[in-house]
Amino acid sequence: MPLTRAQPVPGPEAKETVAPAVDLVLGASACCLACVFTNPLEVVKTRLQLQGELQARGTYPRHYRGFVASVVAVARADGLCGLQKGLAAGLVYQGLMNGVRFYCYSLACQAGLAQQPGGTVVAGAVAGALGAFVGSPAYLVKTQLQAQTVAAMAVGHQHPHQSVLDALGTIWRQRGLAGLWQGVGGAVPRVMVGSAAQLATFASAKAWVQEQQWLPEDSWLVALAGGMISSVAVVTVMTPFDVVSTRLYNQPVDGAGRGRLYGGLADCLVKIWRQEGPLALYKGLGPTYLRLGPHTILSMLFWDELRKLAGRAQHQGS
Template identity: 90%
Template sequence: MPLTRAEPAAGTEDTRAVSPAVDLVLGASACCLACVFTNPLEVVKTRLQLQGELQAPGTYPQPYRGFVASIAAVARADGLSGLQKGLAASLLYQGLMNSVRFYCYSLACQAGLTQQPGGTVIAGAVAGALGAFVGSPAYLVKTQLQAQTVAEMAVGHQHHHQSLLGAMETIWRQQGLAGLWRGVGGAVPRVMVGSAAQLATFASAKAWVQERQWLPEDSWLVALAGGMISSVAVVAVMTPFDVVSTRLYNQPVDGAGRGLLYRGLADCLVKIWRQEGPPALYKGLGPAYLRLGPHTILSMLFWDELRKLAR
C-alpha cells in the first residue's frame, strides 16, 4: 500500500512536482505492475484463509499446509497458470483502488492536511477507505475466482465463474447492483488499518535502517529493508480483517443476496474465534507478509521510475 508522498523513498524526488491527476495514473500503474509478480501469493493466501471455514480445528481436511507446500499444491491441482488465477480481477482492483487512494492522498498533501499532527495517518486511512469501496466489486470477483479449484482441493464455497466479466454479470443478474458490493464492510476496515499502519511505520523503519548504516544511504535496498520491517506491523494489524474480508466475499448467498454463513464483520469475527480458535484470524499470515513487502517495494520502485519518465 505505497502512499509515500509525505516521506519519499530514498533516492526519489519531491512528489509535489507531479500533479494529483498524474499521480493517479502512475500510482495505479505501478501497483498493477507489482500485482503481476505478487498475485500467486494472493492465490495461496486466499486458499489458506478459507481452509477450515466454520469447522473446529483438527476436524477438517487440510489440502494446504504451509507456504511452500501450498504453492506446490496449487500448481499440481490447477497447473502453473493456476498461480495466476484471478489476475485480471486483481489488476482491476489494484487500478481502481490505488487510483482513488493516490488521487485523494495527493489532494490532501496539496491542501496541507498531511502537515498537521496525525494528518498523514488520517489522510492515508480515509484515502484507503475510499479506494477500498470503489474497488470492492473487483476484489469480490478476485476472491471468488482464486478460491475455485478441483473438487479434491476445494476450500470454501465454489462459485464456478468462468471469467471476470462473466462473474460480474452473474452477480449483477442474481443479486443486483448491491451484490457487487457485498462484503465491503470487511474490506474498508482492512485497507484503513493497513494504510494507517504502513504510513505510521514506514518512514521510521527506513530512518532506523539508515541510522545503522548497513546499506548505502541512497540505495533502493534501504527502502526495501524499511518496507519489510514496516510490513510486520501492517500484517499484524491487517491479517484478521483480511481473513474476515475473504470469508465475507466468498460466502454463498440466498435469493435476496444475504450471506448464508455470516451476517457481517462482527458476526464473522465471532464465529471464526469461537469455532476455529483465535489463531484462525491469522491464517495466511506467511504469504500475506511475503506478498506485502515485495508488493510495496515493487510498487514504490515502479512508481518512482514512471514518475521520472513522466518528467
C-alpha cells in the first residue's frame, strides 16, 4: 500500500487523516514546540530525582525543596539561562523520538490496528518503544547536561560536557557506540507505557468530549480537553519509570561501560524501593506533572491541530 496518501481511519484519532510520513513531521514539530515551554520543568524534575539518589547513599543535600523553591535555586545557581539547560538535546530527542513514534502509530492506524480491541494501546506501546530506542542517545545527553551545575548545588554525577556535540563525541570516544545507548533499558519501558497511555487515552478522551457535545466538534478546545485528561494517565504510569531512567542515564560508568550504581532497570527499581521506600518512585511527582502534563497537553493539541491543517490541505490538493 503506498504511503503517499493515508486511507481514512474511522475512530477517534482524528477527523482528518494524513500520510504517516506527514505525521512524522507533524508529531516531531508539535513535541519540539511543547519542549521549548516545558524544558525548565524538566531541569527541576531531573535535579529532584537525582537529589534522592544522594540521600539514599548517606548524604543529605536539600538544595531543591519543592517546585517553586527548586526553580529559584536553579536560577540562582545557573542564572535564568540555566532553566533551559539541555534544551538543544531535548529538541533533538523530541524530534527523533516523536517523529518515529507518530510515524509508526500512524502506520498502525492506517493498517486498521486502531479498530481492534486494545489496538490503540498496542500501537502506542510499540511506537513508543521504537521511538525511545532511536532517541535514547539524545535523552542521555539531555539528562547529563541538565544535571550540571555549580559544585555547591550539585546532585548526581557531574559530567563535564560543554555542548551536545562535545557530549556525543566524549561518550563515543570513551565507550564506543554502545555507550550512546546507556540507560536505554530504562527508557524503552518508560516511553512505551507513557506512549500507550497518551495515545490511547487521548483518542478516547477526545471521543468522549465530542459525545458530550459540550464544545463544537471541530474546536481546538476538544483536543485541549483530551490532552488534559490524557496527561493524568501519562504521569501516573510514567513517573516511576521516569525516576529510574534519570538515574540510569546519569550514573557514572566503569571502564567496561557498566554502571557503577545500578545494573539495569530491575536493579535500579529494587534499590530505590529498598533504600528510599516505594514513594521514592514518585519523587518529583509535582514537577513531573508540571512538565509532563503541559507537555502532553501542548504536544497533543499542536499535533491534532497540525493534522487538521495538513488533512485539509491534502483534501484540497486532491
